[in-house]
Amino acid sequence: MLKNTIMRWKLPLVCFIWETAMIVLFGVFARYDIGADPHWSEYKKANNISSDSENDFYYRYPSFQDVHVMIFVGFGFLMTFLKKYGFGSVSFNFLLAAFGVQWAILMQGWLHTFEGGKIHVSVIDAGGSMTIHTFGAYFGLTVAWILHRRNLSKSSSNEGSNYQADLFSMIGTLFLWMYWPSFNSAVSNTGDAQHRAALNTYCSLAASVLTTVAISSLTNKSGKLSMVHIQNATLAGGVAVGTAAEMYLTMYGALIVGFICGIVSTLGYVYLSPFLSSKLGLHDTCGINNLHGMPGIIGGIVGAVTAACATVGVYTLDGMNEMFRFTGDFAGRSPSTQGGYQAAGIFVSLAFAFVGGTIVGLILKLPIWGEPSDENCFVDVVYWELPEEEPDDVEAAKQYVTHAPDQFKEINKD
Amino acid sequence: MLKNTIMRWKLPLVCFIWETAMIVLFGVFARYDIGADPHWSEYKKANNISSDSENDFYYRYPSFQDVHVMIFVGFGFLMTFLKKYGFGSVSFNFLLAAFGVQWAILMQGWLHTFEGGKIHVSVIDAGGSMTIHTFGAYFGLTVAWILHRRNLSKSSSNEGSNYQADLFSMIGTLFLWMYWPSFNSAVSNTGDAQHRAALNTYCSLAASVLTTVAISSLTNKSGKLSMVHIQNATLAGGVAVGTAAEMYLTMYGALIVGFICGIVSTLGYVYLSPFLSSKLGLHDTCGINNLHGMPGIIGGIVGAVTAACATVGVYTLDGMNEMFRFTGDFAGRSPSTQGGYQAAGIFVSLAFAFVGGTIVGLILKLPIWGEPSDENCFVDVVYWELPEEEPDDVEAAKQYVTHAPDQFKEINKD
């Protein structure tokens, strides 16, 4: 069984084929957008742009970098809470993100800027779609459910944190928390919408922290706090405010959303995850359902309601049309219709997540993937050359035994 | 005594009441400022603003994010140097900061933008007031002095670092050091003042590093360096240059300030802290007096002198009036008067710190707060569910004993 885990040919082959494909696809399709092309100077002149500060780079690059810190440091370190899976957490996240960003450039190009057989790459649109959390969470959970192992409990001693691992994980949490306002505002229209998206996210996140701490203490019989709640549920407010962040949610509205999601998410860790694991065979190691799933659904509802309540008085007519893209084919759509479509969108993404997750789960169940045995889940040693740990403990035990023989004699006298 | 530490009802109650109060107060008072309001487009037109880049968001958001990294990652991790208090350090800092930012939005709104019963919230003013370090340090030290425990030495084995904890702490130090120029310049006037504040802070910080290393080595009988100095005293230059950062301090002036403060702060750790603890009963675990207290006072004096020396030739008339707010009621005030007022301000903030600290200290002495017993200070286990550590050592000892029985026999022969 362990033999399966040897990745010596599979992993390099996947990496080389993928990257070669990327080079070919970029060669065929990708071109610098005008802001990154030497003809920018001519474009500036032709369009009466007086300053380089109008180059999209200066508007988008700081947010883009913040979102990168979230993806690479934030998610990478958040997952190091597993005491024996730190190398895998931070490095496989790194590998997948490096895959992902290249693929994202192509996909977004094909969807948005495909013209004359080419796509035009500017500063990369780093995400924040309405349904990313809900879709991602339930897609992944469906895959996990299908891949469920009856005997995973053999690895249960590995599936936990230790003191250092929990501190590494907090590096991830804090960078995610701090830069979530950049994430939710990264793709907003410039000006007031972007400004508002950052403010709303910030308020919601702050409220989450307080209710997470409250519920964490309240659900422990000694009132003690749990690090897994602080590491995760404090971020739920950022997820839930995603859809409505750039809308006129109001700041106290954002606080209420964060207030509720801190509670729901922490309760999920305390009660729902153990229930799903023992009763439904859904093993959710890092609590995706609590951090992205439920808060994502709440966020979808909040977004739909906030959209349905939009008025011209609040947004101005131009503002409303720009915010909800009531232009082109959608000109004249009413806010209540928009709210209905957004609500329907939640169900559509859930359906896609379940169907897609089932298909991918079944593919991953094929016995060709080199997965670790039931005893070897959550441990780096399967895929990593680990540094030799010095036998400090043995050395210490030896010294103790050598230097305190009297006690041993005493023990052995009995 | 230990029973007191159960926070199961107290902590959740405080969190819920506080956050509910925030929601109500935000609902009543807080409104989006024009830069975050959909009427921004109309405002732009009415005020002949041609580009979204003039929205305050684009001037302030990067500095705002830097300051957030300082507060959440910087201070949170700086305090993880305590080997058994890492969870508390990083998480209680997180909780207090999430409390604090909401309160700060309201307070600053009431003080600065209260109009027609509402406050107008834009990108948040993240601080940097003239007296924040001095006031904060001596307020906290007064509280600590009143709360002094006669038998704290029972916890002395807990009050220390270990190798990993000191490295985690350096994450905090470095992010504080790097972003201190953003902190000191965050609330400066845009343009040359902000530019100058960043430059001066940077020079002062760099000089602090060198003199900290020098004194750390010089005061150790083997010339060995101490991590606690590197973690803290290297930042003293940033504190001390706070008041004068945006003034025409000159770069060599900033270097001199940093030079002196690296020395004073490190000497404080080596000689003053132990003296205060043993003779005056003032126990200053993380050396607040050395990092914020004394450098804050030095900074106040530097600021007063630099202000008193201001001339129209250096600043231009407009520049001087703008820098020192010689407008409205203060029109026509002279630099030397300004310097005198700033010097007086140091004493006023010290007085407020001692009086306020005494009151709060006495309140915290009331036996209702669930403080840990004298044996249980500086340890997470009082307030946290800790991960079960694997009995690696025991296991190692067992294996050693099992596999090397000869030595044991030998021992027991004696």
Next chain:
Amino acid sequence: MLKNTIMRWKLPLVCFIWETAMIVLFGVFARYDIGADPHWSEYKKANNISSDSENDFYYRYPSFQDVHVMIFVGFGFLMTFLKKYGFGSVSFNFLLAAFGVQWAILMQGWLHTFEGGKIHVSVIDAGGSMTIHTFGAYFGLTVAWILHRRNLSKSSSNEGSNYQADLFSMIGTLFLWMYWPSFNSAVSNTGDAQHRAALNTYCSLAASVLTTVAISSLTNKSGKLSMVHIQNATLAGGVAVGTAAEMYLTMYGALIVGFICGIVSTLGYVYLSPFLSSKLGLHDTCGINNLHGMPGIIGGIVGAVTAACATVGVYTLDGMNEMFRFTGDFAGRSPSTQGGYQAAGIFVSLAFAFVGGTIVGLILKLPIWGEPSDENCFVDVVYWELPEEEPDDVEAAKQYVTHAPDQFKEINKD
């Protein structure tokens, strides 16, 4: 021998003399540039600048901060992979960087803005010169080669990582990786060149990650990955694209550069470093040759070829002249000549590196520097007061022995 390592007078003396020299030199030479001077307002009026956003501070400060994170957190933590040298890694990097930035301000001032006996300091130019990696790497390697110790193997048990140290090191890797686009674009011309430099660097880095993982797995007999490759070779793409980053390299060109350098760098760690160490006596602890040396040379060649292929059709005439500085004395130079000069530049920097490294190496061989003995390399204890580690293991061993005396009796029965 150990006596030599006492730095009590040498280190403080060096710090004080250096910092005092800095204060004097800054006092004599350094002045605020116009963007940081109170006369900025008058300058704006005189030059028809309408907005403070045109102050260089707002263009350069975010990149400047990113590069600082790379220098202080990135390189500082990357080097903490040595399990017993974490304090030295992060702190000596901190000290040298604080030295370095002050020196850099002066040097760049003398070279670029010296006028009327003064230099004018604005936001600091953080580097990225064409030959920085190649020169730095081979300079350092030459020094290391001259300082080679025959008996370094006595320290070989210290020269390695452990699980926690490798995770700390990944903090460094990720911040370097994420901000490398800022580093390569920090000193580019504003507008399209800066935009393009960030994009190209990003593509090259992403490709490096995939081929690094591939080769790391492929060269291990069980297909297991090695952390040292992930920590270092993933960055090789950023080094190699440095020279050509702002040129019209095309994105698939950048992907190809990263693809190749991930392979070359990882192979260097696997095969070349052990060979150089055992055969040539060149001991390269952190693989400088693999991360900066070889990728730097590749980058120089890529830059020379890309420059030689430049055409007016791609760059526009103005763009080409601005990109390659074909102005003043260089007006009319052809791209192919430029490419030739750049290729020659590689050899010039290699020559300077070898000669300079030899001289410095010989100076460092003088017996006045207090270097550690052969047994004490790679350990903090020589230069640092280390925290006392609690005898947890001993305690655990003791408890085990006390609570399980039966087994001991059994052992002793034999």
